[in-house]
Amino acid sequence: MKLVIAIIQPHKLEAVKRELEAVDVNLMTVTNVLGQGRQKGVTEIYRGAKEAGGLLNKVRLDIAVNEDYVEPTIQAINKGAHTGSVGDGKIFVVELAECIRISSGERGGLAIG
């Protein structure tokens, strides 16, 4: 089991969701996050006071998958979120120790899908 964490451009969420659904990955958690990478932040001005390097809005997806689905999930996110410019985001894949479905008590691979 792996946890795939993707940080993407907010406006790419729809496209990424579509690509994920196309490879039968339908369960995910989505949150608004702030971040800065190579794209650098933006400058904000409030009553003349400049704040350089403000963080940019990004969207984070948390997707738990079984081994067979890891690569398709990565490919789907890439396909949906890629534009080729800085700021497209990153994908992290980490080992997942356990997964429990609260409604049924199922554990592991069964609970993920």
Place this chain on the structure above:
Amino acid sequence: MDSGNTAWVLTASALVLLMTIPGLAFFYGGLVRRKNVLSIMMQCFVIVCVISLQWMLFGYSLAFGPDFHGIIGKLDWMGLAGVGATPNPDYSGGIPHYAFMIFQAMFAIITPALIIGAYAERVKFSAFLVFTLLWTTFVYDPLAHWVWGVGGWMRTLGALDFAGGIVVHVSSGISALVLALLLGKRIGYNHKPIRPHNLPFTVLGAALLWVGWFGFNAGSALAADGLAANAFVTTHIATAAAGITWALVEWWHNGTPTILGAATGAVAGLVAVTPACGFVNPMNAMFIGMIVAVVCYIAVAIMKGKFGYDDSLDAFGVHGVGGTVGTFATGLFAEKVVNAAGADGLLFGNAHQLYVQSLSLIVTVAFAAIMTFIIFKIVDALIGMRVEENNEVVGLDLTQQSEAAYTVIE
């Protein structure tokens, strides 16, 4: 000088200002994505500032100054020269000329503000500013003169437009459509609405529009009299009918009634009753509200998707289409029993009125569309109307104004 009339017209002027800020700012602001809400509010706010000055400096004179061949007002009243605290018998028998001027200023402000709905979320602020100034000067001011100016050719022809169905709503609505077509769709727009970021804002805005519209319509009587009361009542009834009709239509068509639907229907009702409110009775105002809700629903929910243009906040679908319905409806339902200074419509035996209304409508549509096209091309060549793709993606709040409406983290 009539103190009662003066009090009402000054109050009505403030009510009409309430329609643009905060009414329209919140109505439109809630409909866009969170990254663009401040751009809408900025545009509404700046229009109030810029057009107020334009109006004082030369706009009012172009619209209402001494007539030049029925086409435009002469510049005799530039800087409000000759406009003062005493009444002008042509426009304001019982009230100060200043009161009439500032009441009309609020109309000149809201008309270009309505167009914001068409280019929302992708227009460059500098280009918006220049476009707005040119559009008000070369489209709104002449139109206001044609329909309302003494000597204006549509007024002479006998076109009925009590509070601005043609001048305000048809002109801004058709210009909105032309702009939406020329500017192209927003990135990611796919024939279905982009989810509004704050519907409570939109409902608040619609409610403020409803309240402010009493100044717009009943104030257009320019007196605290029976005609103002008639306009007040018909405005309210048409709006109520349109709001519930829209909700019922979508209940039947989509399975649920929505508050966005009820609010949009109410605005459509306000638009349609605008030209009619001082010429029709309450029963017919109810019919106008019911008709416009159905027609605008078809325009917004069905037609827009079929044709695929991105009239982002339905400035055309509600104001252009609603204003057209209202202009025709005035030609049908108007009656001299309500307003002796008006005319009878088709249902009261005067088919000619419908012809006059249609002619005024066609000329307005053609004039506004062609002028908008020309102004767009000029501004686009000089400045560029649309922001760069990257700026559109990040959002206009950060890229055009360097500020954000909402913090995610303190």
